[in-house]
């Protein structure tokens with residue numbers, strides 16, 4: 067077991083750190099206030115070759131792995147972007163890139179991977195529906211066979227990045243639930259144009275992660291071409307799961323970076339801030355211990371995430387590690403950033419110190435993309451052999 071990063075991995079993380087520093091906190095504060103997609107930032111990420119790090123070399127990627135992607139996301143998040151950076155990587159190199167690289171047709175790979183890697187196009191992923199969140203197998207969006215392709219009808223909710231995307235990975239039923247043996251069968255993935263007749267969207271007002279809008283999506287007789295199927299017809303659920311667990315890896319990396327950033331802001335403040343006399347508040351043990359506790363948990367999440375990533379990169383099962391890392395990271399980042407705000411008193415609540423954005427954004431990841439309860443359900447059944455409780 068080798069815990070040391072290679073020189074190449076250190077260099078990649080350093081490159082990401084420099085891109086992150088070039089933009090910094092004020093850039094993210096402005097875009098957050100304006101609810102604007104971080105176009106210049108994403109262009110710089112792609113320009114530096116960071117979007118394609120885990121995608122195949124023949125399409126312009128670096129052919130490296132998820133471990134390198136995790137290092138990049140951590141560094142960009144800690145550089146100012148915060149935990150929402152995980153989502154940017156989720157929608158583009160993961161749901162766009164990894165899904166196509168693993169399951170797409172040769173035509174999709176040739177046409178789309180270079181554009182995703184260069185940042186020419188953005189992607190998004192549409193699984194959740196108003197009545198199907200944690201219970202994703204309840205989705206009702208249906209693709210009915212039509213000519214050489216399908217016709218899509220249904221509704222999705224919370225689809226992040228849709229307004230800035232050209233392509234949407236849609237998960238739909240292709241065989242009625244009554245006609246399959248298991249509910250995991252009869253689902254398929256399609257890659258459709260966001261701007262297509264019958265597909266409409268509207269953004270949802272939300273607490274945070276404001277640089278990536280999240281949308282309601284409506285499909286009304288949307289035509290899908292025969293060659294827009296990603297992976298196998300009716301077998302899409304198993305293929306999607308393989309990709310979904312990589313989204314946990316970038317989520318954890320984003321949270322680890324965000325916690326690092328928030329702790330730095332609050333600790334720098336606490337070293338200067340004096341209340342009741344001459345001692346800076348950083349000297350108070352009651353302020354130090356929660357940081358130390360959160361640091362310990364974040365370090366464990368980071369390590370577990372690297373393990374998940376390197377298992378994925380070796381083609382080995384990594385679901386438990388990816389879920390455990392995400393569970394601990396989301397709880398430790400939430401409580402750690404909450405403590406950072408407490409440490410700064412009123413200034414933690416002011417927009418100018420940036421902490422409130424990190425606090426708002428990190429909160430999301432306790433229930434998305436998978437909730438902590440559903441991870442505990444997974445661990446109870448998969449790792450402890452306990453009966454299903456729901």
Ligand SMILES: Cc1cc2nc3c(=O)[nH]c(=O)nc-3n(C[C@H](O)[C@H](O)[C@H](O)COP(=O)(O)OP(=O)(O)OC[C@H]3O[C@@H](n4cnc5c(N)ncnc54)[C@H](O)[C@@H]3O)c2cc1C
Pocket residue numbers: 190191192193194198199200201223224225226227272275280430433434435436437438439440443456
């Ligand atoms: C800002 C944002 C961005 C998102 N982006 C995307 C996206 O891009 N694409 C996409 O497809 N989806 C997206 N989602 C959806 C996200 O994945 C879901 O919100 C998440 O899976 C939870 O589903 P839900 O909101 O329907 O909650 P519910 O499933 O209604 O759950 C509500 C609560 O009940 C608990 N619960 C449910 N079942 C159990 C059980 N069996 N045992 C114990 N507790 C349980 C949950 O843990 C949760 O706390 C996004 C959501 C948000 C808020």
